[in-house]
Amino acid sequence: MPLEIKGLKVTLRPIGDKEIPQACAWRNDPEVAHLFYRQNVTPEQMARDVQTLRQTQTGDTLAIISNNSAEHVGTLTYTIARKQGAAAEATLGIIIGPRHTRGRGLGGDAMDALGKWLAAHHGVGKLLVEVKPGNQSALGFYEKTGFTQRAIIMERNI
Numbered sequence: 001m002p003l004e005i006k007g008l009k010v011t012l013r014p015i016g017d018k019e020i021p022q023a024c025a026w027r028n029d030p031e032v033a034h035l036f037y038r039q040n041v042t043p044e045q046m047a048r049d050v051q052t053l054r055q056t057q058t059g060d061t062l063a064i065i066s067n068n069s070a071e072h073v074g075t076l077t078y079t080i081a082r083k084q085g086a087a088a089e090a091t092l093g094i095i096i097g098p099r100h101t102r103g104r105g106l107g108g109d110a111m112d113a114l115g116k117w118l119a120a121h122h123g124v125g126k127l128l129v130e131v132k133p134g135n136q137s138a139l140g141f142y143e144k145t146g147f148t149q150r151a152i153i154m155e156r157n158i
């Protein structure tokens, strides 16, 4: 488990219990919540999810801390998948919470720092993100940070 991942603008470290209510409030903000598949996540549920993922040792939920202000500004989750005969891939999920901290390069720096760390420490060769249809803002961000579209996943309720 990483103790600390240093980027140019942010530092990443495993999220602590005390930071979960804030992370949950960002996640449940109506402007953001509709961008995700699961709605109204409670702090207890998020704490359980964090512990479950951490115990697998194939992923973690990290707090994003601004290097300038030492403020907790977001959350970045990664999950590593290993497939035979191919480089490992990590699926990421990111939120930069406070509106005044968006658009300042913090999200991009967090992705870059985590990507370098995953490559160096876990042999990860690809980063993946899932974007809900209509989330143009996230698409714009991911395209600017070097992602290209690989697949369209469709679903049907049964």
Ligand SMILES: CC(C)(COP(=O)(O)OP(=O)(O)OC[C@H]1O[C@@H](n2cnc3c(N)ncnc32)[C@H](O)[C@@H]1OP(=O)(O)O)[C@@H](O)C(=O)NCCC(=O)NCCS
Residues within 6 Å of the ligand: 032, 035, 094, 095, 096, 097, 101, 102, 103, 104, 105, 106, 107, 108, 109, 129, 130, 131, 132, 135, 136, 137, 138, 139, 140, 141, 142, 144, 145
């Ligand atoms: C999407 C999000 C993580 C971006 O983080 P951020 O810190 O605001 O983004 P950055 O300032 O690091 O931007 C990095 C690059 O992406 C671009 N970018 C950021 N937001 C963008 C947007 N809405 N549309 C187009 N481009 C965008 C920036 O212009 C920048 O490009 P540049 O380097 O050429 O200047 C943040 O806005 C957020 O948390 N939004 C709500 C939750 C969300 O949508 N999460 C993703 C769910 S899939």
